[in-house]
Amino acid sequence: MRIWGIALPARTPVSFVVDGERLRASGSSTSDGPWLLPGLADVHSHPGTEAPADEYAHEVFRRHMLAHRAAGVLTVRSPGSADPVRDRPDDLDLPRLARSGQWLATPGRFFPDAGRRISESELPEAAVEEAALGWCKVIGDWMPDDPPVPLDVLTATVDAVHAVGGRVAVHCQTAEGCRNAVLAGADSLEHGMHLDHSLLPRMAAQGTALVPTFSAFAKSIENIEASSADQRLKDWIRDGWEHAFPTVRAAHEAGVTVLAGTDNKPCGQVAAEISWLVEAGMPVEAAIGAGSWTARAWLGLPGLVDGGFADVVAYDADPTEDPDVLLRPKQIVLRGKVVV
Numbered sequence: 001m002r003i004w005g006i007a008l009p010a011r012t013p014v015s016f017v018v019d020g021e022r023l024r025a026s027g028s029s030t031s032d033g034p035w036l037l038p039g040l041a042d043v044h045s046h047p048g049t050e051a052p053a054d055e056y057a058h059e060v061f062r063r064h065m066l067a068h069r070a071a072g073v074l075t076v077r078s079p080g081s082a083d084p085v086r087d088r089p090d091d092l093d094l095p096r097l098a099r100s101g102q103w104l105a106t107p108g109r110f111f112p113d114a115g116r117r118i119s120e121s122e123l124p125e126a127a128v129e130e131a132a133l134g135w136c137k138v139i140g141d142w143m144p145d146d147p148p149v150p151l152d153v154l155t156a157t158v159d160a161v162h163a164v165g166g167r168v169a170v171h172c173q174t175a176e177g178c179r180n181a182v183l184a185g186a187d188s189l190e191h192g193m194h195l196d197h198s199l200l201p202r203m204a205a206q207g208t209a210l211v212p213t214f215s216a217f218a219k220s221i222e223n224i225e226a227s228s229a230d231q232r233l234k235d236w237i238r239d240g241w242e243h244a245f246p247t248v249r250a251a252h253e254a255g256v257t258v259l260a261g262t263d264n265k266p267c268g269q270v271a272a273e274i275s276w277l278v279e280a281g282m283p284v285e286a287a288i289g290a291g292s293w294t295a296r297a298w299l300g301l302p303g304l305v306d307g308g309f310a311d312v313v314a315y316d317a318d319p320t321e322d323p324d325v326l327l328r329p330k331q332i333v334l335r336g337k338v339v340v
């Protein structure tokens with residue numbers, strides 16, 4: 001099979017043949033043909049359950065991952081799963097998956113009965129266990145009046161996971177929780193609501209990414225406004241939501257890696273998250289990268305290059321001119337096989 005077109009983000013004409021799972025440069029490239037991405041990427045999705053406290057079901061996982069694939073999402077990071085099995089083999093017809101084991105929840109944090117429950121003193125060791133496949137996910141804080149995971153505990157956890165070559169994603173949505181995650185040297189802040197902008201230069205310097213998950217909060221805002229939750233909680237979420245837009249713009253401008261993660265069902269909606277990043281003030285090309293090549297590179301996956309993976313989504317028009325183009329993939333190739 002031959003694949004040719006204009007590859008983003010370089011905008012260079014490319015021509016490849018598919019050799020198994022890989023792309024090989026071949027033939028002459030012309031400056032027409034479709035626009036090519038190395039697939040979209042959603043770095044915050046929880047395939048396998050509808051809600052965190054549900055039991056993991058592989059048929060649900062497959063349904064979620066096929067929804068991603070149908071939308072051109074060929075890379076997914078699951079920052080926290082209900083799946084207790086650490087050595088589950090990849091389904092080769094599904095998008096590439098960066099795994100992080102189970103959510104790690106210390107007392108008073110996270111949804112009741114969800115995730116792996118441990119004490120604060122058990123957190124570093126449990127994090128190393130869950131990071132066996134690359135990532136672990138720590139619930140770093142929860143409600144606004146509750147203390148976050150203490151800085152010394154979180155620092156010991158990040159250090160222990162880094163020592164075995166793993167990476168740490170931290171759920172944080174309070175100012176204190178975000179601060180502790182940054183000072184502990186987390187690899188990513190998930191949500192990052194109420195993040196103090198004075199921390200952005202440090203995040204950029206140490207390579208801590210921000211995954212703002214606008215899609216999930218857009219839904220929470222609707223739900224909470226209609227609920228009987230107390231007004232303080234409503235105000236806190238509303239403030240966090242409004243603060244997230246300037247935060248994302250400032251983070252991008254400070255050189256922080258901002259990435260697209262939906263944390264939302266149905267799966268396959270990362271194009272909507274990219275639109276939120278644009279609305280927050282990221283340049284369109286950077287926002288698309290956040291849900292494509294930048295996210296893949298951050299996960300260690302190559303782009304559309306000789307020897308790279310044959311993961312390609314073709315579009316009829318340039319998505320950097322109109323991101324709605326991302327809603328209409330013309331052809332989807334995953335691991336060298338045409339799936340659409």
Ligand SMILES: [Zn+2]
Nearest residue numbers: 044046080263
């Ligand atoms: Zn999540």
